[in-house]
Amino acid sequence: MDLNDTPEQAAYREKVRSWLEAHSAEAPDVRSTRAGAEDAGYLAARRAWQGKLAEGGLAGVTWPQEFGGQGLGPIEQVIVNQELGRAGLPGILDVIGIGMLGPCLIAHGSDEQKSRYLGPMLHGDEVWCQMFSEPAAGSDLAAVQMRAVVQDDGSFVLNGQKVWTTNAQFSSYGLVLARTNVDIPKHKGMTMFIVPMDAPGVTVRGLRQISGEAEFNEVFLDDVRIPAENVVGGVDNGWGTALTVLMFERLTIGLGSEGFGYNAARFAAALSSDPVAAKDKAVRKALGEIGTDLLALRFASYRTLSALSQGQIPGPESGLAKVTTVNAAIAAGDLIADVVGPDALDEDNEWAYMISFLPGLKSAGGTEQILRNTIGERVLGLPPEPRLDKGIPFSELRAKEKEGALA
Amino acid sequence: MDLNDTPEQAAYREKVRSWLEAHSAEAPDVRSTRAGAEDAGYLAARRAWQGKLAEGGLAGVTWPQEFGGQGLGPIEQVIVNQELGRAGLPGILDVIGIGMLGPCLIAHGSDEQKSRYLGPMLHGDEVWCQMFSEPAAGSDLAAVQMRAVVQDDGSFVLNGQKVWTTNAQFSSYGLVLARTNVDIPKHKGMTMFIVPMDAPGVTVRGLRQISGEAEFNEVFLDDVRIPAENVVGGVDNGWGTALTVLMFERLTIGLGSEGFGYNAARFAAALSSDPVAAKDKAVRKALGEIGTDLLALRFASYRTLSALSQGQIPGPESGLAKVTTVNAAIAAGDLIADVVGPDALDEDNEWAYMISFLPGLKSAGGTEQILRNTIGERVLGLPPEPRLDKGIPFSELRAKEKEGALA
């Protein structure tokens, strides 16, 4: 068991650290970009900083060199992330583009797409967003209803609604999963498109969460015309392309795993100032359980990194860390607000913000139920649930559902 | 809201109380009959006492008068139960026979069966047991494998194993669910039989629980020959007959609901003697939650009785009381043993016995999962799970299961 770098890793870390020290004055401060469209100046600074990181080799660390990346492994990406955190500097702006969508273009895109889009993405000139989820296609992503109808000239016209779209408000492009064929089973009739966010018919609307902040967006597409050259990975092949994105999503989360800032020390500090609470056995029992869970995650992430450094890709069980984090943070919010009282629920209070944020986080990126299904089946080897929608043309699914014919 | 008797109920209660006062000297003491086969004298006293109760009109309260019952309602049965408890006297020995199997014979039996069996059952001369569950047919009762093959003379030969059979060790008859036709779907090919427990080929074996006590039995049938006249409710009609028994089982539980002796005061008393524990906020939090749950059950049972007195039969939601009881008692066992320490786990300690008993109780009479399915569907109106075994001949089921063809 060795928590230290190998000599090669130590040398790389030193190189990264030196670069950051040399350039730290050029970096903006660390701040959420979630509601960032409201502060164009800050966004511009983050784009510029991403460009500098790319020039310094600290963006696209795992991208192949031919596309401007470093051709390094995930452990080097982690080292970059760690050093950025240590230096108190912000990372790249477009985590979704560089971590998930760029790698998908590299895997499935045409040569023209790669040469046109990857460079501006890497340097922060063009931010990307992922447009997969819809109001009726969340856990069951293959149920997307957004239609893309081919025209006489070979172009497509897209209509429908996407939701939970992070960064849409300042993105240049979206990677859009839409249905091109409704007469075949649902996994088979989808296609992936590159959609310019400034195309006529694209409307982005902020989606406010419980806290009142717009952490996500809804995106509406009304008769948006997209040329055939914007298809990624082939017509009706969209599901396979989407799975590539989801695989890189899991990898990105495995590499990050900062636990959303929820850690045992922060929660304990909120309680230790209250001398009555600090000696209350019930408070201590709850804090001890929360703290234990969150402490476990620290070494769980080391286990993931250890596996990554040996070339393994994290399995679905790494999703359990999110379950642990969210539930521990929910318990912490309850505990702290119980001790502090209603003032913890003042909208300006950090705990009120956390308490409001967590219910949405719980289902973001797939509900706990779906995750447990996946882990039960893929990790423990338990048999799957019966699937009633297999082999049925998409166009007939809704009617069959409604009449209960599938049950 | 009135917790008191109506004038008619008060008069009935007074009558019952007077009878019990007049006859209390004839009653044996209250003692478990679970391992009772070992004490023939006590069993004989309980049989005799049941006979006296029947003569006094305190057994078979809800049975029709033509079969020796009183033709009264469930609320009168509750009054009898309450007065027996108040007087500290044991009730009938054969709760299963009189509460569930007798009513089933009354509903589905032939005239000959009724005249032959009901009288001795009512008077305790012949105790009955319910032989439905099998090792591979618990939650899914319709999966019974015990075979009953019809012979040239019209009689049947039964082979197979039953399990979780209460009172089998001192029963005269068992009501046995067996499969008579394997070529039709599983719910359709079963038949209900009356089986004399002293028939050649019947073997009863005690089934010890975690505590080491044999709370139940296994019963093995090897080439047991049963005449056609012992069929109850018609050949291949066994499922409907079984459902009648299960309906009366729910009613019997609704009328009893003594909570297995798990009550808040008993658990609190185990903790109040420890002055450190009694001031420990974590202990109090756990006790408060346990106590709250168990206090709720008291008025939940009043609500059931109130509904019964208005002629309503308890729905499946009354099963939630068992979930609450078992889980509260498990929490209490954990709490008390945490405070008392390992001495609470001495096999002779009442808490060790409770801790050992509860895991079995949790799945007795249907698992919590099956209960929640039923309640979700029948009470909340949620859609059922897809059933994959519908319409498939029983003889093909196992093979299809094994090859996963149903999933």
Added chain:
Amino acid sequence: MDLSLTDEQEFLREAARGTLSRFKIIEAAREAQDKGLGELPDLWPAAREAGWAGLLISEEHGGAGLDVFDAMLVAEETGRVLAPVPFLGLVPATAILDAAGYDGLAAIAAGEVRPVWIPARPPGDLEPAWTVDGPGAARPAAPTISGEGDSVTVTGHAAYVVDAPGADLLVVTGVDGTVAVVDANAAGVSVEQVVRYDVTRALAHVTLENAPGTRLAVDAAVAADAWYVAQALIAAEAVGTVQTTLEMSVQYAKERFTFGRAIGSYQAVKHELTEVLRRLENGRSLLFYAGWSRADAPDEFPLAASAARSAAGGALDFAARSNINVHGGIGATWEHDAPLYFRRAQLTRRLIGGHGDATDRVAERLLAA
């Protein structure tokens, strides 16, 4: 054995539901989150008209002379729709004032003068003093009531007093368990409205500095009873709210399809919703216990009311989160109704002692028995 409601109780409940249904409360609450409390309807005239002000006041003083259980029926209805009506702060106040034979009962029963009760927790085995709600784990001492005879002065502070904004009279329990009435407009009285997460719950910090008041002729048992009346009312409110969220969840679970099946057919959803039902039914059973014991077995009322609040409060916590979970991401958005019930659950959990204190009180009573 008959736990069914009387015809009068059925009528009271139906009338309450009818009264509240005339207002678009949930819609107004969403508006108020964006635009301020002014968006909320004023329910007080309707409550007066319905006679809620005098529910517990004896008939000789112009009230309806009903029981706490009857007030709980109304509270269940206010809880169903998160009605911002000053009922929870009113009822314990009228219970004390009626017991004291207070002079101005007729005007109170008519709803012309609105009293509010400042929650004061009776001493327990671990906390020997009367205390009020305040920030932090250490509960502040209740106000000091000074002076002999009927005229007293009152000094102290109580935070998050439910329904205090706009009240005419403050019913204050002192640190010694005596009770005084203070005019809300008297010198030395400050009632500072605050909003904490749930716009449908009117709250204020109340500060008294040598405020003139009138001592009430009641003993500490009456002051303690008011605490448990409030616990029982919160429990009833919570049961009503849980009922609403369960209906929402079940409806959505039937209509929302994923992987070809209604989500309510999956065990994870089905079992979570039966857990809501289990908690709801346990809470409801304890409402009967609280209502019955207040009338017929007052020694058990502190235990019963505390248990009711503990169970119903736990049910509300669980149900409010579960409702969001069943709805998925959309249930956690600003425009959705589900967060309104979640906000109600979060704040209520920390008011008037909090659920945790009620659970502790259950343990205390059980350990002392």
Added chain:
Amino acid sequence: MDLSLTDEQEFLREAARGTLSRFKIIEAAREAQDKGLGELPDLWPAAREAGWAGLLISEEHGGAGLDVFDAMLVAEETGRVLAPVPFLGLVPATAILDAAGYDGLAAIAAGEVRPVWIPARPPGDLEPAWTVDGPGAARPAAPTISGEGDSVTVTGHAAYVVDAPGADLLVVTGVDGTVAVVDANAAGVSVEQVVRYDVTRALAHVTLENAPGTRLAVDAAVAADAWYVAQALIAAEAVGTVQTTLEMSVQYAKERFTFGRAIGSYQAVKHELTEVLRRLENGRSLLFYAGWSRADAPDEFPLAASAARSAAGGALDFAARSNINVHGGIGATWEHDAPLYFRRAQLTRRLIGGHGDATDRVAERLLAA
């Protein structure tokens, strides 16, 4: 960053598994429940042969000079099969004796003399004294060690001392945090074997009445370290046991069919087993934290070891019950293996401070940071 085991560690683990696989321990445990402890195999000769006695003893004194993490690897294997080997009581004793440079280390490393550690809990912010396990919520004070110089007398009592039956030496921590060694056969020493629910766990009440002993040259930090070594070992044992029960449950959930489907395809079962996995993985992660911190960050070891025990203990509680539930009624019968793991969970939860104390200690360390 490399958390993989070294070749030596892999070998140690495989060897431990191989050694234990030579015994039919589970079968023997079932027999012992009916017929007494005599049915259990004597694993000590095999443990000696495997070198477990000297794992933590430095090489200069004849031991293997390994780390606590290595001992935890062995403990995980003993936990897998509920091995009744006196390892948990031994390792903390050897940690102290090695730190003290005790005279008889060679014989101990060779397994000729078997010491046992009497669990003594270090003082905390709520309990300022050294205490031992005993019945009830108030922990009894640790024994008194009297006398100046090396020769001392020891008086006191400790209940449920793990692995005390048959031990040769008692390593006793005094109420003042000093440590003495007492010959188990010396005058004034009573070691009374007791059985509590889990026949695979050897326990004894130890009573010392002016028993002659030898003071060890260690400070209180070494005595405290032993406590956390024990917590880490229990955690490792528990992780091993959870692994076994999860394998049992998963196997059964694949094979048992109901309503035409393997029960493992139902969400209720599937999600419960993924919850076992989640807890198992969290416990395992904390084993790494405990093992790493003992060697490289000793300030964090009390927190890490306490957290490991809390997580792994909770996982064991959950998994042992879940295993019975998945098996249905048959899992709650005397002849089945599932209750053996349940018995292990029930008893272990209350030994050496108990899981609750470990959780409290996590909170204490976090609050003090």
